[in-house]
Amino acid sequence: MPASAYINRIATAVPEHEVHQFYLRFAASMLAADRRRVFERMADLAGIESRYSCFAPALDPEGPSADLAGTFVRGAFPGTASRMGMFGAAAPVLAQKGVDALQLGDDASRITHLIVTTCTGFYAPGIDLDLMALCGLSNSIQRTMIGFMGCYAAINALKLSRHIIRSDPQARVLMVNIELCTMHLQETNELEKLLSFCLWGDGCAAALVTAEPHGILLEDFHCIVATERRHLMTWSIRDDGFEMYLSGQVPAAISEALQGSKDAILGDRPVEAIDLWAVHPGGRSVLDSVERALKLAPSALAKSREVLRRYGNMSSATFMFVMEEMLKAPSGLLGCGMAFGPGLTAETMLFQTVS
Template identity: 40%
Template sequence: MSTKILSIGTAVPAARLDQPRARDFFAAQPGVSRLTARLIGAAFDQSAIDHRYSVIGQIGSGGTLFSEDGELLRAPSTGERNAVYRRAAPPLSEAAARDALERSGFDAAEITHVVTASCTGFFAPGPDYLLVKQLGIPRTAERTHIGFMGCAAAFPALRTAQAIADARPGAVVLVVCTELCSLHIRSSSDPEQIVASAVFGDGAGAAIVSSAEPKPGRPWLETGVFSTAITAEGEQDMDWTIGDSGFEMRLTAEVPRIIGREIAGVVEAMLGGADPLGDVDAWAVHPGGRSVLDRVQGGVGLPDEAMAHSRAVLRDFGNMSSATILFILQRILADETLADGARVAGLCFGPGLTVETARLTLRTADAVGEPAGTVAATPETVAEVPEPRREPV
């Protein structure tokens, strides 16, 4: 029996950050020079993002965490930021998990393993523990947390779930990736921090992975080969460290250039020499930013339609770190233009510079006899969770 991604669920916070409004907020911070204001304008306007979602509230309004008046952005300590993570991450994780369970047709009582991934906050017992209690998962469920692997962590999480399902026939694994990137925004003249403020958003993605038979009428993704590659350079160009005033992202302009130079070789190895145009029907590429997608498309020679799902998720949600690729795979699951057996190739990029890859096969609802009247899943159906309370931490 093959291992399958039976369903994918997603969730975002209630507050939507419109890109022009967020741009003007950062440009208006005290001490921002004309040069910095121009850099902010360019980073936001060229991001190919319309809006993102955030647990800190609508930036530029009086209801924004880390800003008492909606105008001045404070620089909270790492502890204060992490306290918000502790409050806001569990309900977002739960919402995505419930969405995935509902789409799969499985019950929480059938879950045997929980795998979580996150790099934007820490606490213990963590979201993996709370998911068991919140969802009614058996307390004997085995839990694994994958921490601080950055934007690429979803594929290692799914790879772990695949290994569990392969080794234990009948296992049902809940995978949840939750990232609250907005907790670490800051006002800065550093071009790298400006880019981070312009592209990152919050969200959670969840998947049900199992070798069990799928419920009738539901499409799924058959898992294939996962692989990892480390680029020849990039260790100093993309990293994620913990500072006194939040986590600090280094994302230099070299990152898309390195990806552009090396991605063809990574893809060739991933596909075993197969044709990326003729032998792949759908691409799921992590949108680290618009320039990253541009470099992947150019380096592999992909047509515009191959990048459509990745660009749509970037436009509507921004870069949600590890959760983002699950939003893209959810769209592919719901893509009615793809036939049963469609071959899917996935690429994620993380600190290092690390490239995580996946080969999947789409199986449509018709393959298991879709009942008459069944409504296909819609792409980007997301559950929203309430904004966190404005309370002392």
């Protein structure tokens, strides 16, 4: 039989700059007074209290620049090339912080595979090679970049990690999810776009996946793609950065997709058989739609809501922040994880806690 794969450790990291209230005020300043009141009322319902950015905010949210360095000047926000330079400078620092928090020690030299997910920036030689040098990884490590898949990329990375372990039980996979979402702030007076931006934060998660039987057993995976809903969520490269579009119809579309695929997701088990729920907190309304679709108890998504409250949506890193909480659960519990992104895609998995 093929070997089983386990998440042995997860560590998370965020930058030092807490920016949520600053960016709410900055975004509001781009709106007329009547739209500002609507924005503030809707932002208060988001379930987010703090978000973090690699870029220090300016001193005055109504001043000429959004950031202390003066890069995001009103009327002259940076282009995509400048933003990719910012990513190349800041992402390796935050990624190393996440990997260092795993406390690999001498085990770093034993890592055989490195998988990196990101959808917020690219450069080459890339962050995979930077991590190899910064974290003491072997020059012969096998590296894979999973790019531009969005919020569900972490589950795809876990799926790939499981395939690696099943084919080579001696493999030791380091998975890094690094996202700098706040770098893609857009200057706009469109209410929907400003509300969308006020979900996003920067963050990194690092995980060790091996055949050693402790932590979280990766049991099974299932993917749903609602192709007729692909227009509801997009992530596009523009001249002035990457632009996220999130339709207000996304929560209802997710609910419909989950209801139609519940048996496949849960392996024909009843919802009541699932002890733990690790749902990517793409936003409060997304979590509400999952809770309604699966008829979950209000407490079922408490860990996801807490991650959203403390960090916002950090794209592919966010799911692993929730999984870090799952590692603290008692042994022998069955869990279901899911994350959503462009496609419209729902990546799901079943897992078990193992002491």
